[in-house]
Structures are given as structure tokens and as C-alpha cells.
Amino acid sequence: MDQLRRRMFRLLLLFSGSLLLLSGILFWIQIGSGGVYSSRKVDLVRRSVLQRGEGLVLDTGRGQFTDRAGVPLTGETVPALVVFPLRIDDDEGRSKLQRIAGIIGKDAGSLVEWSYQLQQPEVWPNRSKPLRLSEAQIAEIQGLGFPGAQVMPLTVRYSEHPIARHLLGFIGEQPSRIEQQYGKALSQGYVNEHTPIGLAGLEKQFDRFLLPVSARKVTVYTDGKKQPLEGLGTRLSSEANPYYPLRVETTLSYSIQKEVEETLRRHNLKEGAVVVLDAHHADVVAMASWPEFHPLRVDPKSTAWNNRAVQAIAPGSIFKTVVAAAALESGAVHPDDTFDCHGSLGKYGFTCWLKHGHGRLTFREAFAESCNIAFALAMQRMDAATLLKTAERLGLPGKNGWSESGPGGFVQLDGEEAGRIFAEQANRQDGGVLAQTSIGQRDVRMNPLQAANMIVTLLNEGKAVQPRVVERIRYRTGGVMQLFPEQKLNSELKPISKKTANTILDWMGDVVEYGTGASLRQSTWRLAGKSGTAETGQGTVHQWFVGYGPTDKPRYAVAVVVRNVPENARNYSLALFRDIMDLLAEVESDKS
Numbered sequence: 327m328d329q330l331r332r333r334m335f336r337l338l339l340l341f342s343g344s345l346l347l348l349s350g351i352l353f354w355i356q357i358g359s360g361g362v363y364s365s366r367k368v369d370l371v372r373r374s375v376l377q378r379g380e381g382l383v384l385d386t387g388r389g390q391f392t393d394r395a396g397v398p399l400t401g402e403t404v405p406a407l408v409v410f411p412l413r414i415d416d417d418e419g420r421s422k423l424q425r426i427a428g429i430i431g432k433d434a435g436s437l438v439e440w441s442y443q444l445q446q447p448e449v450w451p452n453r454s455k456p457l458r459l460s461e462a463q464i465a466e467i468q469g470l471g472f473p474g475a476q477v478m479p480l481t482v483r484y485s486e487h488p489i490a491r492h493l494l495g496f497i498g499e500q501p502s503r504i505e506q507q508y509g510k511a512l513s514q515g516y517v518n519e520h521t522p523i524g525l526a527g528l529e530k531q532f533d534r535f536l537l538p539v540s541a542r543k544v545t546v547y548t549d550g551k552k553q554p555l556e557g558l559g560t561r562l563s564s565e566a567n568p569y570y571p572l573r574v575e576t577t578l579s580y581s582i583q584k585e586v587e588e589t590l591r592r593h594n595l596k597e598g599a600v601v602v603l604d605a606h607h608a609d610v611v612a613m614a615s616w617p618e619f620h621p622l623r624v625d626p627k628s629t630a631w632n633n634r635a636v637q638a639i640a641p642g643s644i645f646k647t648v649v650a651a652a653a654l655e656s657g658a659v660h661p662d663d664t665f666d667c668h669g670s671l672g673k674y675g676f677t678c679w680l681k682h683g684h685g686r687l688t689f690r691e692a693f694a695e696s697c698n699i700a701f702a703l704a705m706q707r708m709d710a711a712t713l714l715k716t717a718e719r720l721g722l723p724g725k726n727g728w729s730e731s732g733p734g735g736f737v738q739l740d741g742e743e744a745g746r747i748f749a750e751q752a753n754r755q756d757g758g759v760l761a762q763t764s765i766g767q768r769d770v771r772m773n774p775l776q777a778a779n780m781i782v783t784l785l786n787e788g789k790a791v792q793p794r795v796v797e798r799i800r801y802r803t804g805g806v807m808q809l810f811p812e813q814k815l816n817s818e819l820k821p822i823s824k825k826t827a828n829t830i831l832d833w834m835g836d837v838v839e840y841g842t843g844a845s846l847r848q849s850t851w852r853l854a855g856k857s858g859t860a861e862t863g864q865g866t867v868h869q870w871f872v873g874y875g876p877t878d879k880p881r882y883a884v885a886v887v888v889r890n891v892p893e894n895a896r897n898y899s900l901a902l903f904r905d906i907m908d909l910l911a912e913v914e915s916d917k918s
């Protein structure tokens with residue numbers, strides 16, 4: 327019997343995991359004592375006046391998220407201890423509970439006391455943070471054959487250390503939105519006003535696909551005296567829906583996401599974001615935002631849960647990428663044109679970051695050295711409209727994430743903030759405004775996703791696409807329910823020329839070869855990119871680095887931003903960028 331129970335438990339774990347599920351299985355699995363559940367007994371229960379005990383939901387049936395290979399990102403199933411308020415207050419019950427307390431290493435008094443106040447079956451010590459039983463503990467508890475406390479597979483939405491927290495978001499109760507959005511499901515009883523729904527992130531955006539369809543419950547069958555019914559005991563049930571819950575398959579790589587997060591933790595990052603895009607399709611391979619938060623303990627007053635990977639902030643000199651492309655594309659500047667930097671423009675209080683100036687340098691060198699004066703002078707040869715035209719082709723201003731066209735169309739990413747070049751009220755003829763704009767200050771805003779996607783656009787010789795974070799939604803059976811095809815970004819615009827795109831990519835190589843990114847020369851791959859330090863106006867700066875690697879056969883575009891650090895702090899984004907590229911290089915070398 328014990329062996330059978332163990333096997334059943336394993337079977338159930340398999341069923342309730344996110345692995346391929348066999349279709350059409352109505353499973354009633356008996357965990358308590360007694361024989362196999364027969365149809366005769368179902369009828370018996372239905373017709374009888376005997377009490378059907380309270381149910382405990384072990385899996386709400388809400389749809390789950392996976393990475394691109396089907397690795398679960400939510401919905402971990404753990405073996406948990408469930409106590410039933412059933413025959414636990416006699417001598418035998420008390421002694422069994424005391425033995426279980428010994429097995430799980432808790433003082434017996436607290437488990438017994440906790441059990442006595444239960445009106446409903448409950449998970450020890452609570453549903454959102456169950457005690458995870460070891461194999462040995464499971465065997466010992468099952469060996470007791472005690473109906474009052476049993477091991478059950480419990481699906482927890484978020485583990486103790488969930489990954490991709492900001493991207494996935496969190497769920498919670500919001501009765502007003504249920505009424506508004508799910509009136510029909512509410513009236514049909516699929517949801518009630520306390521059903522948790524997605525409040526942020528992908529949980530919110532994909533909520534309509536995730537609504538619980540078939541819950542898995544454990545029910546105790548008792549007689550009027552709360553004694554378990556002979557032959558029925560406790561049972562697990564799941565409704566027979568072969569297609570639900572759905573699985574939302576993201577484009578993330580579980581292992582890369584995890585390692586990116588570990589890198590940020592190791593660097594003790596306070597505030598910032600990282601976006602890793604696949605260099606060919608702009609699919610999001612990893613997306614991390616800091617500081618961390620826990621989806622089970624969300625403080626609504628804190629901003630920790632905001633996804634900084636899609637928040638638009640001043641880009642500083644990474645925006646010189648756009649200015650250089652506009653200058654070359656329009657013919658306003660030739661790559662070999664020279665500029666003189668004496669550290670100051672001589673007006674608008676505009677200076678170079680290198681106090682005594684760079685001296686005479688070509689436009690190409692000015693890009694590698696990130697010379698402010700050269701870029702302000704280059705901008706003087708263009709007008710605002712020329713800059714704007716190229717910026718639009720590179721995905722700025724506006725938003726980049728995958729969305730259905732038209733008003734009210736489906737949007738994959740929650741909270742993406744639009745990028746911007748000029749504020750509406752800004753005077754676009756003003757020399758000071760243009761100089762500040764040329765170095766990514768003043769009104770210029772970009773989000774990290776956009777910054778990484780700009781690199782992908784250059785790598786694709788100007789063809790811009792909308793980064794996806796979800797590629798498909800699958801039925802429980804594995805079949806595809808919904809596809810999100812690759813979509814062009816700004817498809818009505820003519821892309822920038824291949825020549826300009828390739829020139830800028832080469833110049834990004836110079837940045838690492840001899841420019842501001844020279845510390846990246848020690849990395850595993852040969853890398854290329856652009857640095858940026860943006861003043862926030864509050865005495866702090868945002869440090870950026872965006873780029874790609876390896877240079878000979880680009881596989882990833884990465885944007886790193888470290889937010890709100892002291893002005894003279896050492897450049898931290900470079901070290902992060904390098905470690906992330908090194909871990910990507912390791913992943914790729916493991917593949918081949």
C-alpha cells in the first residue's frame with residue numbers, strides 16, 4: 327500500500343507539473359485508505375445525505391509561464407503536509423500528530439495546537455509558503471497511514487526565489503477589476519470576486535489566458551460526526567479539461583535569466599536594469615530589474631516592483647549612436663571630417679566630459695572617445711527634423727515591445743514607457759537645446775529595451791522589429807493555441823541604409839578597441855558597444871552600456887543601466903556588461 331501511495335504521489339507530481347500532460351484524463355486518486363474509487367461510490371455520495379467535507383485547493387488551475395524550452399517559471403509543485411480537522415483530537419490523533427511533529431522537526435505542541443484550531447483542511451504552516459518535505463519525511467508520514475495529516479502535492483505560484491520577477495509581475499485580489507473585465511466569467515461562476523488576478527507584468531497582460539479553469543482540490547468525505555467515510559476518506563480531484571490550464575511560453579532562457587540575476591546580485595547592484603535580446607529576432611532572452619521584490623510580499627508604496635527595463639530615462643551618450651547615424655545618413659558629416667575639442671563649446675555652458683578637451687579628432691574617433699563637443703558641432707550641421715527622422719527608424723521615440731496594431735490592441739509588456747527626443751514645448755531651433763540633445767540629455771528618454779533593440783536594428787542592417795517576450799501560448803495538451811508572429815517596428819518607414827548601420831557597428835568596435843569601453847578587451851568574446859553617463863539633475867548619474875557580441879558573428883544585444891549613482895563613481899555598467907557577455911559566451915560554448 328505504501329509503495330502504491332508513493333507511486334501515486336509521484337504520478338500526481340508528474341501530472342501537475344508543467345511537463346507534457348496526457349490529454350483527457352479525469353483523475354480521481356485515492357490517497358486515504360480504501361479501494362479504488364468506483365462509479366457506484368460516486369453515485370452513493372451524490373445521492374446520500376452524508377456530509378461532503380471541506381475542500382482544500384491544491385492548485386487553483388491558473389495558467390502558468392514557462393521559458394522558451396518549457397521550463398516552468400511559475401507553478402512549482404511541492405510535497406506539502408496537509409492537516410485535516412478529522413479524528414485528530416482523540417488519543418490516537420494526538421499521538422500521531424506528535425510523531426509527525428517529530429518527523430518534520432517542529433515542537434509537537436505548536437503543530438498540535440495549530441491543528442486543533444483548524445476548521446478546514448490546511449497546509450502547514452501556510453499555503454503560500456509550505457514546508458517542503460524531504461523524501462524521507464514523505465515516506466515516514468505516509469507510513470503512519472493517518473488520515474488527519476497527509477502529504478499532498480501543492481502547486482505554489484511563486485517559489486521562495488522566483489526568477490524574472492519584474493517581467494512576470496504578480497497576482498492579487500482586485501474585485502473591482504473582476505467585475506469590469508470578467509463579468510461573464512463571474513456570472514457563470516468561473517471566478518469570484520476574490521479570485522486572484524494579474525496585477526502587474528505578464529501576469530496582468532496575459533491574465534485573460536490564465537484565468538483558472540480547473541482547480542485541483544482535496545476533499546474529505548465525512549459522516550455527520552466528522553468521521554471519515556469508510557472507503558472514501560480523502561480524495562484528490564481535478565476537472566476533466568484536457569486543454570486547460572494554458573501555458574504561456576515566453577522567449578526567456580531560464581538559465582540565462584538566472585545567471586544574469588546572480589551577476590547583478592554578485593555586483594551588489596542597488597538600482598538598474600539589464601535586457602538581453604537575441605541578435606537576430608530581438609526576442610527577449612533575459613530581462614532583469616533591480617532592486618528585487620518578492621511577488622508574495624508586494625509593498626504597494628515601494629517602487630521596487632516597477633520594471634526598470636522598460637522605464638524611459640535619460641540615455642546620455644548612448645544616444646550619440648542615433649546622432650551619428652543621422653549625421654552619416656543625411657550626409658551632414660563625413661566619417662573623416664575633423665572637429666576640435668578644447669573642453670568647451672564656448673556657449674550654453676556646454677562642455678566636454680574631458681575637461682581639457684580631446685584636441686583635433688575625426689568624427690569616427692569622436693564616437694569612440696564620446697566627445698561631447700564634436701557631437702554638438704555635428705548637430706549644428708543638421709536640424710531637429712533630420713535627427714528625428716533617423717531616430718524614428720531606430721525605434722525612437724515611441725514604444726518597442728510587441729503589440730497588436732490599432733487602438734486597444736493587445737500589448738505583451740506591462741508598463742513600457744515611450745522614448746522621446748524633444749519635449750513638446752521645446753524650441754527645436756534653439757542651439758542650446760540641440761547641443762544638449764546631441765549628447766542624450768535635456769528631454770531625450772530611452773528605455774533599456776529600446777536601447778538593446780536599437781542595436782538589433784543595426785545588426786539587421788536597419789530592419790527594425792518589435793521585441794517579443796512571448797512567442798506562443800500552448801494548450802495543456804501541448805498544441806498551440808495562440809502564436810505571436812514576428813512583427814516589424816515602424817513598418818511604414820524606410821529603414822536606415824545598410825551602409826550607415828554597418829559603419830555604426832564598426833565604430834562600436836572602436837569604442838572597445840581604444841575608446842571608452844577599452845576595459846571590455848579582456849572579455850571572452852570580442853565585443854562592441856557604446857557607453858553613456860546621463861546626468862539626472864539631482865547630483866547623480868545613470869551609467870549605461872549597450873552593445874553586442876561576439877563581433878564576428880553577433881548573437882546577443884545587451885543593454886545595461888545602473889541608475890542613480892554618485893557623479894564620480896567608477897563605471898559600473900561596463901563591468902556588468904562584461905560579466906553578462908562572458909556568461910553568454912559560456913552558455914554558447916556549452917551548446918557547441
Ligand SMILES: [Zn+2]
Nearest residue numbers: 667678684697
Ligand atoms: Zn571632447
